[in-house]
Amino acid sequence: MKVVFIGAGSMAEAIIAGALKSGALQAESTYVTNRANSARLTELTIQYGIQAGYDVETALKDADAIVLAMKPKDVLSGLEAIRSYINEGSVVISLLAGVGIDFMEQAIGDRCAVIRSMPNTSAAVGKSATAIALNKHVTAEQHQAAIDLFSAIGLAITVEESKMDAVTAISGSGPAYIYYVAEAMQAAGEELGLDHDTAKSLLIQTLLGAADMLSESNGQAVALRKAITSAGGTTEAAIRTFDEHHVKESIAAGVKEAAAQSKQLGEAYKR
Ligand SMILES: NC(=O)C1=CN([C@@H]2O[C@H](COP(=O)(O)OP(=O)(O)OC[C@H]3O[C@@H](n4cnc5c(N)ncnc54)[C@H](OP(=O)(O)O)[C@@H]3O)[C@@H](O)[C@H]2O)C=CC1
Numbered sequence: 001m002k003v004v005f006i007g008a009g010s011m012a013e014a015i016i017a018g019a020l021k022s023g024a025l026q027a028e029s030t031y032v033t034n035r036a037n038s039a040r041l042t043e044l045t046i047q048y049g050i051q052a053g054y055d056v057e058t059a060l061k062d063a064d065a066i067v068l069a070m071k072p073k074d075v076l077s078g079l080e081a082i083r084s085y086i087n088e089g090s091v092v093i094s095l096l097a098g099v100g101i102d103f104m105e106q107a108i109g110d111r112c113a114v115i116r117s118m119p120n121t122s123a124a125v126g127k128s129a130t131a132i133a134l135n136k137h138v139t140a141e142q143h144q145a146a147i148d149l150f151s152a153i154g155l156a157i158t159v160e161e162s163k164m165d166a167v168t169a170i171s172g173s174g175p176a177y178i179y180y181v182a183e184a185m186q187a188a189g190e191e192l193g194l195d196h197d198t199a200k201s202l203l204i205q206t207l208l209g210a211a212d213m214l215s216e217s218n219g220q221a222v223a224l225r226k227a228i229t230s231a232g233g234t235t236e237a238a239i240r241t242f243d244e245h246h247v248k249e250s251i252a253a254g255v256k257e258a259a260a261q262s263k264q265l266g267e268a269y270k271r
């Protein structure tokens with residue numbers, strides 16, 4: 001499968017790394033370009049053995065999929081770069097937060113498959129949670145190929161485009177929330193006298209174990225938390241303090257704010 005990434009930032013790299021590792025993409029048929037940072041292209045070529053450069057015409061010839069991987073603010077320049085190479089058989093996969101399918105259709109013509117996706121950076125280790133939404137031109141075969149590509153880097157599901165703001169708030173930005181909690185726990189552990197490496201090892205294993213438990217119990221977060229919380233014990237003291245600081249409400253407010261931001265970004269990218 002020949003895939004061309006327009007944009008060579010962290011999300012493109014996460015997908016390339018995960019898809020090469022899983023065998024869903026091959027280095028010789030994976031192309032990447034960016035706006036101007038040639039040092040970055042060299043870095044990706046050395047690290048992954050993929051094809052990189054600025055000859056977009058050659059790269060896009062016979063491409064099975066074109067992946068838009070620039071920031072939303074650069075979407076028009078990115079679409080402009082590919083527009084003249086698009087035909088009815090093209091498949092454009094967008095990773096961009098907030099940018100609607102109708103906006104892309106208007107820029108490149110309402111004539112080919114457009115798949116709006118929201119992966120996350122855990123793609124790099126094969127553990128992205130990706131949702132995709134399809135325009136009316138996507139065939140069953142193209143849909144399956146997109147699911148296969150994203151399944152190679154984690155979970156892949158199909159949603160209505162109207163759900164994309166919520167998806168972005170939960171799973172697109174989601175890893176950052178977990179890292180935010182990890183930063184706070186690491187700092188607290190060190191303040192309590194653990195050395196950096198000890199706190200880090202215990203924290204990472206705790207997150208991995210909790211994620212596995214959540215997965216194996218099919219998402220029974222409340223039950224799992226209660227099983228750890230002894231009356232009059234340490235966990236109860238921690239949760240009581242979190243509740244006093246309205247941590248749960250703060251997290252919910254943050255997630256909703258992320259969805260609102262995604263929606264607002266989308267307002268700027270409507271036709
Ligand atoms: N990071 C994340 O966790 C997630 C990001 N996304 C989405 O992925 C997209 C990319 O994010 P991220 O990887 O973090 O961004 P980065 O800023 O890391 O990378 C953006 C890339 O786009 C390139 N670029 C900009 N304009 C053009 C153009 N006209 N033609 C070709 N390349 C261009 C830049 O090139 P140069 O460096 O030369 O300027 C750069 O390589 C965003 O739209 C974001 O919403 C989605 C899910 C998760």
Ligand SMILES: O=C(O)[C@@H]1CCC=N1
Nearest residue numbers: 096097168172173174
């Ligand atoms: O912060 C952002 O806008 C992008 C989209 C989801 C994750 N990162």
